[in-house]
Amino acid sequence: MELYYHQHILTDPTLPEAEAHHCINVMRHNTGDQVFITDGKGTLYEGSIQIQGKKKVQVADVQVLRKQEQKRKIHVGIVPVKSTERLEFMIEKLTELGVAEISFIASRRCERDRVNTDKLEMRAIAAVKQSHNLYVPKINPMIALNHYLRATTSDQLYVAALTGDNPQALSKQKLSDGSVTILIGPEGDFTDTEMEDIILSGYQPVSLGSHILRTETAAIYSAVVLGIIQ
Amino acid sequence: MELYYHQHILTDPTLPEAEAHHCINVMRHNTGDQVFITDGKGTLYEGSIQIQGKKKVQVADVQVLRKQEQKRKIHVGIVPVKSTERLEFMIEKLTELGVAEISFIASRRCERDRVNTDKLEMRAIAAVKQSHNLYVPKINPMIALNHYLRATTSDQLYVAALTGDNPQALSKQKLSDGSVTILIGPEGDFTDTEMEDIILSGYQPVSLGSHILRTETAAIYSAVVLGIIQ
Numbered sequence: 001m002e003l004y005y006h007q008h009i010l011t012d013p014t015l016p017e018a019e020a021h022h023c024i025n026v027m028r029h030n031t032g033d034q035v036f037i038t039d040g041k042g043t044l045y046e047g048s049i050q051i052q053g054k055k056k057v058q059v060a061d062v063q064v065l066r067k068q069e070q071k072r073k074i075h076v077g078i079v080p081v082k083s084t085e086r087l088e089f090m091i092e093k094l095t096e097l098g099v100a101e102i103s104f105i106a107s108r109r110c111e112r113d114r115v116n117t118d119k120l121e122m123r124a125i126a127a128v129k130q131s132h133n134l135y136v137p138k139i140n141p142m143i144a145l146n147h148y149l150r151a152t153t154s155d156q157l158y159v160a161a162l163t164g165d166n167p168q169a170l171s172k173q174k175l176s177d178g179s180v181t182i183l184i185g186p187e188g189d190f191t192d193t194e195m196e197d198i199i200l201s202g203y204q205p206v207s208l209g210s211h212i213l214r215t216e217t218a219a220i221y222s223a224v225v226l227g228i229i230q
Numbered sequence: 231m232e233l234y235y236h237q238h239i240l241t242d243p244t245l246p247e248a249e250a251h252h253c254i255n256v257m258r259h260n261t262g263d264q265v266f267i268t269d270g271k272g273t274l275y276e277g278s279i280q281i282q283g284k285k286k287v288q289v290a291d292v293q294v295l296r297k298q299e300q301k302r303k304i305h306v307g308i309v310p311v312k313s314t315e316r317l318e319f320m321i322e323k324l325t326e327l328g329v330a331e332i333s334f335i336a337s338r339r340c341e342r343d344r345v346n347t348d349k350l351e352m353r354a355i356a357a358v359k360q361s362h363n364l365y366v367p368k369i370n371p372m373i374a375l376n377h378y379l380r381a382t383t384s385d386q387l388y389v390a391a392l393t394g395d396n397p398q399a400l401s402k403q404k405l406s407d408g409s410v411t412i413l414i415g416p417e418g419d420f421t422d423t424e425m426e427d428i429i430l431s432g433y434q435p436v437s438l439g440s441h442i443l444r445t446e447t448a449a450i451y452s453a454v455v456l457g458i459i460q
Contacts, residue, residue, distance in 0.1 A: 089319060096447050098440075133441040171458040209457060210328075211363040217326050224454040227439060228401035 002027060003129045004037045005136070006059075009045055013058040020057040023049065035059065040128055040136030042068045068134045073100040073179040074226045075154055079186035080104045080142070081215045082111040090216035091120045095127035095137055097223040100179075103152070104142040107194055109186040117141050145194055149201040154181035159198050160218055161205035162189045170206040171225050182206075182222040187215060232257060233359045234267045235366070236289075239275055243288040250287040253279065265289070270358055270366030272298045298364045303330040303409040304456045305384055309416035310334045310372070311445045312341040320446035321350045325357035325367055327453040330409075333382070334372040337424055339416040347371050375424055379431040384411035389428050390448055391435035392419050400436040401455050412436075412452040417445060 004019045006012075015023060015037075023029050029049055037045045037059060044066045047059035076099055080087055094102060104115045117139045124136050143151070155178035161167040162185075170182070183203055190198065199205065208221050234249045236242075245253060245267075253259050259279055267275045267289060274296045277289035306329055310317055324332060334345045347369045354366050373381070385408035391397040392415075400412070413433055420428065429435065438451050 092444075093447055093450070096441055096443050097451070130444070131442045169458075211326055212361045213326050214322075214360070217323055220323070220450060221327070221454050224451050225458060228399075228455065 001036055001132065003044075003132060004035055005040055005125050005129055006037050007039055007041075009037050009039055009047075009059065009062055013060065013062070015057040015059060017055055020055055023057050024051060024054070029057075036065070037062070038128065038134045040125065040134065042070060042134050044068070044134055070098065070100060070135055071177045072175065072226070074098070074223060075101040075103065075152070075179060075181040076219050076223060077103040077105055077148060077152065077181055077183040078215065078219050079107045079110045079184065079190075080112050080115050081187070084116075086214075086216045087115065088120065088123045090219055091123045091137075091139070092127045093220045094223050095124045095135075096131045096133060097220070097227060098133050098135060099137050099223050100135065101138040101140070103140040103148060105145050105148045105183075106142050107145045107186055108191045109188045111186065112142070115142050145190075146197065149197060152181060154179045156180040157183070157201070157203045158206045158222075159183040159190075159195070159203040160185065160208050160222065161195075162212070164195075164205050167205040167207045170208055170222060171229060173206065173229060175226070175229055180226055182219075182226060184215060184218045184222065231266055231362065233274075233362060234265055235270055235355050235359055236267050237269055237271075239267050239269055239277075239289065239292055243290065243292070245287045245289060247285055250285055253287050254281060254284070259287075266295070267292070268358065268364045270355065270364065272300060272364045274298070274364055300328065300330060300365055301407045302405065302456070304328070304453060305331040305333065305382070305409060305411040306449050306453060307333040307335055307378060307382065307411055307413040308445065308449050309337045309340045309414065309420075310342050310345050311417070314346075316444075316446045317345065318350065318353045320449055321353050321367075321369070322357045323450045324453050325354045325365075326361045326363060327450070327457060328363050328365060329367050329453050330365065331368040331370070333370040333378060335375050335378045335413075336372050337375045337416055338421045339418045341416065342372070345372050375420075376427065379427060382411060384409040386410040387413070387431070387433040388436045389413040389420075389425070389433040390415065390438050390452065391425075392442070394425075394435050397435040397437045400438055400452060401459060403436065403459060405456070405459055410456055412449075412456060414445060414448045414452065
């Protein structure tokens, strides 16, 4: 099944230009063909296309086909890695795994000044279209750790701990439905002062298993674990 | 901690050329410096280096520092994806996650004739050196599905099922220590006939959650789950 993305399909029948291009020039659709559309917020629609120019497609007779629930909202807060390739790969994997929100954090040992959230969102949209998970994660621009800590609320708050007083394993935690946040530091981890602030903000240190994982692997590992533990 | 790889460190004191290059030209070590070496089979050694030329390093006074156990041997059997980048990324992640063995399988819908196992092994060795997981996974060259099914034995055998009669979730399985294999099909899955052969060979179909995962994501997801379930 081929899937198009249009955030505001219910209020605006015109497909975004990139989607229209795909529909006309790649898939070679004609007026009257039925297509599937998601809003990236959990709803799958069906509609009939009307080609109105080389780059313009409108969708008529839009109907809701299915709503996908997101019982547990997983939020990954992460100090971004330097490699754009690794960052994009991570976004793709977190989207496939159904993560609801991704925040980028500037910490002392962060190796980046900024992240291109528009480009990352495009990668997430591509992953939604490919995986048929109907949620595009909310991708937040980079903010300082202390702002992040003040702004973030969640039913459960965890921080990945490389060291510390024998932290419990993330995989052994008990979760209810609702929201859960996992915070992941940079290569070389958060500084001691940062970790104190994080713990004072209510985050419980947890271990991500016995191996040292790369930052992006830690995020993917956490998304899998938080998706399956009860 | 900087880690060198030498499979036969106990019987041959000479570091492989790439490792010697790293030691002399990148890390700028001198004779007498202490270094850490792993055999990729779970043992960490310490030794003292002797530089014997521009590309030759020998290690003297080799001592065992630590042995890492691998209680559960995870074997991922997978039909390889077309993109070499995705394949290499998968190998890196499976190595970080401590997978013991990776087999590449030619199935009807496979999009590759071969995989370059030497190159993938280099990527796995790099991941071992980076993650300090002391096991380089055994990477098997591509073989036909029926040969693979005949050759593979494991205490538990699972196959990722996209469809079928409501397969149980992999995350709900009970595992003992020992060996476990997860078999993952290509984009478009195994054919019905192939799936029959797989099930007749003793593989239990399991679901990998509610989303459609890319092949390499399915492998990473399975490695995380098989690493944490009891």
